[in-house]
Amino acid sequence: MxxxxxxxxxxxxxxxxxxxxxxxxxxxxxxxxxxxxxxxxxxxxxxxxxREFSDLSPEKKYDKLDxxxxxxxxxxxxxxxxxxxxxxxxxxxxxxxxxxxxxxxxxSACKIHDTSKGVIKSMVDAGIWVSKTYGYLLNEAGGYQSIGFTKRDCPNYIQVEQSKRIEAGDG
Structure with missing residues (x-):
């Protein structure tokens, strides 16, 4: 191929x-x-x-599954x-x-489609919580199998978009 x-x-x-x-x-x-x-x-x-283990200290916040x-x-x-x-x-x-x-x-298959990105951006700009926005998209798509991304991907996308809006020197 x-x-x-x-x-x-x-x-x-x-x-x-x-x-x-x-x-x-x-x-x-x-x-x-x-x-x-x-x-x-x-x-x-x-x-x-x-996975190579670099930190062998006994004090860890949590054990991550390998x-x-x-x-x-x-x-x-x-x-x-x-x-x-x-x-x-x-x-x-x-x-x-x-x-x-x-x-x-x-x-590797989780992707937020452009239509979902537009809905997420507009709803968050209107003041609707990200979790409520995800719930709305989940309902519209017809379930977890159809939505194409996870609940964690939604706030991550918002965070990336907000960091793009912040210019140098803005805090």
Whole structure:
């Protein structure tokens, strides 16, 4: 398969991953030696490798669940003249895949659509709480499976939009 940009290649693999039931993340970029020309790009299962533990202190606020299990699933694209061509594809997982009833919560597939962004912005500008706005969108979409993003994505989007409005020196 061929893609014309990195985003198109990512979206193509992300669509495949969503239908199979796993989450993906961007991995390595390889450049031609001594230049900034990209020659290889890879995307992997989000459970690839094992997380390195850097802080071994006994005092932690909370223990975070480690989800990495060394999964080898990946796709490697060869890049020539800004055309991404699949060079290598490994599809075997060493962990259970997400069931179809829970796929709406796959992190790499969560996206706030432009229509939802407009509704969120206008309702928050009108003084409606973000949680109420999410509830309204959830009701309009017909449930969690149809909305396309999580409850946490909504306040994150508002925070990003508000930080864009703040100019240098504003507090």
């Amino acid at each position: 061929i893609a014309n940009s990195e985003d198109e290649a990512y979206n193509m693999y992300n669509e495949y991953a969503y239908h199979k039931g796993f989450c993906i993340r961007r991995d390595e970029k390889t450049y031609k030696r001594g230049t900034t020309q990209l020659i290889r790009r890879s995307f992997v299962c989000s459970r690839e490798e094992f 989800t990495r299990c060394g999964c080898q699933t990946q796709v490697i694209f060869k890049v020539e003249n800004s055309i991404y061509e699949i060079r290598r594809l490994i599809i075997e997982h060493n962990h259970p895949l997400i069931e179809s009833s829970q796929r709406h919560s796959i992190r």
